[in-house]
Amino acid sequence: MYKQLIMPTEISIKDKKNIVKGHVNRAAIFARTKVFEVITAENESFxxxxxxxxxxxxxxLSKVEAGSFIDTAFHEGIVIEAPHPILTALIPNHSVSIPNKNKLFSQLQIHYPLDEMAYIATTLDAFFEKYELIKIIDRVYFDYRRNGSFIKAFQVIRMLNDFAPDFKSAKERFNSQEYNSYHDFYQSSSLASILKKDPLFVEHHCFQNRTHPEKRIFLENILRKQTCLAELLLLWLEKVQNTEPLDKYTDLALKFVTMKEWIFILGQMKINPYRQLPEAKPVIEKMVQEGKYETSALYLLQFIHDLPASYDPILTKVWENLSAGFVVSQLDDFLFMFQQPVHEEHTSQSEQKLFQLTVILLKEHDLKTVIEKLYPIQKLLPQSLVIQKVNKMLEMAEDPDRMMELGDYYAEFRQYDKAIDCYSWEMELQPQNPIPVKKISKMYQQKGMAEEAATYQKVYDQLKSNQRTG
Structure with missing residues (x-):
């Protein structure tokens, strides 16, 4: 229902001398790393x-290998799929240049500490051979060792052991006696103590264990200190805590999205914004004032059974102005509108809308299917004249002697071709009767087929003349 409300997040990618354009299909947040999947116009995946x-x-990439970092990020990270307003806020630039692959790690070494460069290497196994990345991480390990930075060396060998568990040398070094004290430190110390010596590990550890309440809170505090507000918002959206005040996260969300987009996001999270956010009502009222009735309906329909009474005038205005075709496309959601308190004005309005719905349904379905689709409304409005007529039509369809009457009902519901079929049947049974011929002429007039209407009018005139002279 919602997909048509949000525009896709476009991005331009310069790869060597080529520029490709596409849209962000989904994103994954995994600790300090983000992965974006971009689908190009040629349906290729970047x-x-x-x-x-x-x-x-x-x-x-033609495919994402199982077990790669990208695969892990989309299975274990916080995943945001299009359409989602926050995708636009997450991607820093909408025009990017892919770095030179051959110079990548020399450039990374300039911009990041060696331990962070080693971690980054573990995220690139979809683009590099694993042995190349192992060599780079191993080199960082030995650099720290030579410089006497043993705790940093331990942190890097742990990364390498996790990244390449089959690499025997890394496993042996990680489990060697010289690192026993560091093993003990990580096992017995508090997260706050470890954070001072290894913030990358703590952040990664808390993210992977974010379902644990204590570690989730610790991760939230880290994100706040780093001013990673978008990530903080997504962490909350991943597992909404209803005990927390919504206005707190609304203030945070409005740094990245509009109130209209925030209402959309809350709707996707099954949170009723119209009950909790007073600011939501003016947004919907503005849509209605601008004549965006279908958009307003799409925003409201999900919570149509749980809207405050103050929204009743908005619903009435939307209902009065929606096309029947749109109502048919969302018929299950709109059943509620037929449940509103019955009074003369509402009954007349419901019958008018129901007539329009039936006209559309009869164009696309046979009588039996139309009755099935209208059955929920029939239960709500058993006295509806429209539904009574459709039920009568099904009875007539089984009786060859009532084709003329059935044709009249089809004509009333603007199903002119079906009416012509009924009248033609009657014309064959009573070839001297001018009435079905007159009705066929009228149907062709309604269809705008003047020549055919004139032809049947002549036949009608002849039959009437025969009756007079006979």
């Missing part, structure tokens, strides 16, 4: 890896 909001690398 994947972009960001670290701390800076593009690290990206390329076109």
């Amino acid at each position: 994947y972009l890896i960001y670290y701390k909001n800076s593009l690290v690398y990206g390329d076109k």
Whole structure:
């Protein structure tokens, strides 16, 4: 229902000398890293890896290998799929250049500490051979060792062991006696103590264990200190805590999206914004004032059974101005509108809308299917004349002697071709009767087929003349 409300997030990618354009199909947040999947006009998939909001690398992939970092991010990270307003806020630039692959790690070394560069290497296994990345991480390990930075060396060998568990040398070094004290420190110390020595590990650890309440809170605090507000918002949206005040996260969300988009996001999260956000009502009222009745309906329909009474005038205005075709497309949701308190004005309005719905349904379905689709409304409005007529039509369809009457009902519901079929049947049974011929002429007039209408009018005139002279 909602997809038509949000425009796709467009992006332009410069890869060597080529420029491709596409839209962000989904994104995954995984600790400090973001992965964007971009679908091009040729339906090819580009994947972009960001670290701390800076593009690290990206390329076109025909498939994502199971177990790769990209695969892990989309299975274990916080995933946002289009359409989602916050996608636009997440991607730092809508025009990017893919770095030179051969110079990538020399450039990364300039911009990041060695331990962070080693971590970044673990995120690029979709684009590089694994042995190349192992060599880079191993080199960082030995750099720290030579410089006497043993805790940093331990942190990097842990990364390498996690990244390449089959790499025997890394496993042996990680489990060697010289690192026992560091193993003990990580196992026995508090997260706050570890954070001072290894913030990358703590953030990664808390993110992977974010379902644990204590670690989730710790991660939230880290994100606040880093001013990672979009990530903080997404962390909340991933598992909404209804005990927390919505206005707190509304203030945060409005740094990235409009109130209209925030209402959309809350709707996707099954949170009723119209009960909790007073600011939501003016947004919907403005849509109605601008004549955007279908858009207003799409925003309201999900919560149509739980709207405050103050929304009744808005619903009435929307209902009065929606096309019957749109109502048919969302018929299950609109059943509520037929349940409103019955009074003369509402009954007349409901019958008018129901007539329009029936006209559309009869164009697309046979009588039996139309009755099935109208059955929920029939239960709500058993006295509806429109539905009574459709039920009568089904009875007539089984009786060859009532084709003329059935044709009249079809004509009333503007089903002129079906009416012509009924009258033609009657004309064959009573070839001297001018009445079905006159009715066929009228149907062709309604269809705008003047020549055919004139032909049947002549036949009618002849039959009437025969009756007079006979």
